[in-house]
Amino acid sequence: MRVMRFAGVLVVAASLSACTAFNVATHRVSGDPVDAPGGTYRADPQHTSVTFSVDHLGFSRFVARFNEVAATLEAVPGAPEKSKLDVTIKAASVDTNVAELDRMLAGSDFFNAARYPDIRFVSTSIVRTSQGTGEVAGDLTMAGQTHPATFTVTFNGAAPDPLTGADKLGFSAEGTLDRSEWGLANWWPAVGNEVRFHIEAEFTKPES
Template sequence: MHAARHYLTMICAVALLCGCTAFKVVTHYVSANEASVPVGLYELDPHHWNVSFDVDHFHYSRFVMRFDKVSARLNWNGGGIAASRVEATIDASSVDTNVPLLDRMLKGPDMFDAARYPNIAFQSTTFERTGDDTGTLTGDLTIRGVTRPVKLTVTFNGHAVNPLTKQETLGFSADGHFSRAAFGLRTWFPAVGDNVHVAIQAEFGKQKE
């Protein structure tokens, strides 16, 4: 009898906990106020991000390639986005077009040459605010050992404690454009366009001190 009562108590406790968690998820609120963000080091959430490039394909459509391995660190300072810095590393060999033959060609010496240049890197330099939660982020992009400045239009989606991970979490959206020829990526032009569109979605979780 005692064991059955203990088991029932455990079930009720788990149900209550799950109910509270579900309630927190449903009622979750994210603040767009940068001043609410604690200063510190934030790292890219390994499960909630997307980085993709897309280019013109014979003027039929924009052909999309995504990357499956990306890491990023955000040093958030008291001055908000304008005073903070982000750096990201993309594994060039993780390019994924859903076409295995094309993936091998993109990793090869005619394009990313991932064997010699395994990483695509970005390091921010300046941020110019264009609205309450938007701005232009300028940074240095490095592909195949060539570094060029690029601009990204960034939206700060908000900050809160994630109800599942319990981490202070920041969310961003960003997009921009660059010339692939500027990085020596001229293969298949003009069948494949020169203008590369970058699309980014990212969540960053605060690391423990």
Template sequence: MNKVVIGLLGATALFFATEGAHAAPQQITDTVITVQNVKNGHYKIDPYHTQVLFSVSHFGFTNYSGNFSDISGVLALNPKNIEKSKLDIQIPIASIQTTSSKLTQELKDPDWFDAKQYPTAHFVSSHIVKTGEKTADVTGNLTLHGITKPVTLHIAYIGAGVNPLNKAYTVGFQITGKINRGEFGIKTYLPKVGDEVDLTIAAAFEKAS
């Protein structure tokens, strides 16, 4: 076999190997962006990469989890003076999902969230306190199931930079908190199904202005 044929076969093999492999993830940024260096301004939630997860004790056997999607909201971010920032998040109740289709439907019904009468959960911040270099506590009003109560969420900065896929400048946070569902009038199976609900929000925001 001559050198030309060998070269062509080698190039063909390399082409198919490259096409079949997944490209390595692109780095968002070459430098570490500290909280203070994140761009100031107004952001909108990226609904495709934002999740609201909840977990509750299920008859004391397991901590059962589910999630909400299609989240919307805005963030007025002031990185150098985080106390002046504002957060507004809206969660469509009908987007709820669990690993059981039967339970998912039940949770939308009047005995639970009553998604038709109360289609949206809404959190609006009223007070922000810096708790560390990358953390803050955000207190605000949560309206759920037609009832509004004060709630404090704990926010941790994850990272920021230009998304290599859509080129949007993005900042991300991990948000955690707890609520008592009974305080919001969701009392089915209390106390056997837990009252305290753990919340975890993976929140991505894209710069709007």
């Protein structure tokens, strides 16, 4: 009897594996955001990254990232200018791969994460520049100061997730800012003031 049950489990597991493999192999996304279902989406933390780079003594661009990112997208595909994006990054999650530097950046001489734990971006306008690209402008708050920032966005695709069936949207974004505008000018000129951001994000529409 146990052998039969075990064999049954193997058959079910094999069927599920074959179904998953088929779903992934036949998975296709639409590159036109108009095809995406509207509604509220949340960033998938396992497939979303925010990295940034700064000049280091003219030798290279030093690359770091934030490990805790949350975002909500109110998507209106037929009228993207009506969509809304709200992003919150935990300042203390800055990750340079150098523990002492992480502590310095999170400390009172830079982000001051104890007093200002959140870095926040709230969109004020979204403009579609082509079928799959656009510009998102908004208010960026860091270390207690708020200034405008603009990011260029590429829409990568929309489709149901082949593994979960949930509606998903994918984006890439880039932007450049002058950190000194937010009062974060420490270590210049050894560290450049120009900060280049690169963002990869997958948004999932939760089941209602």
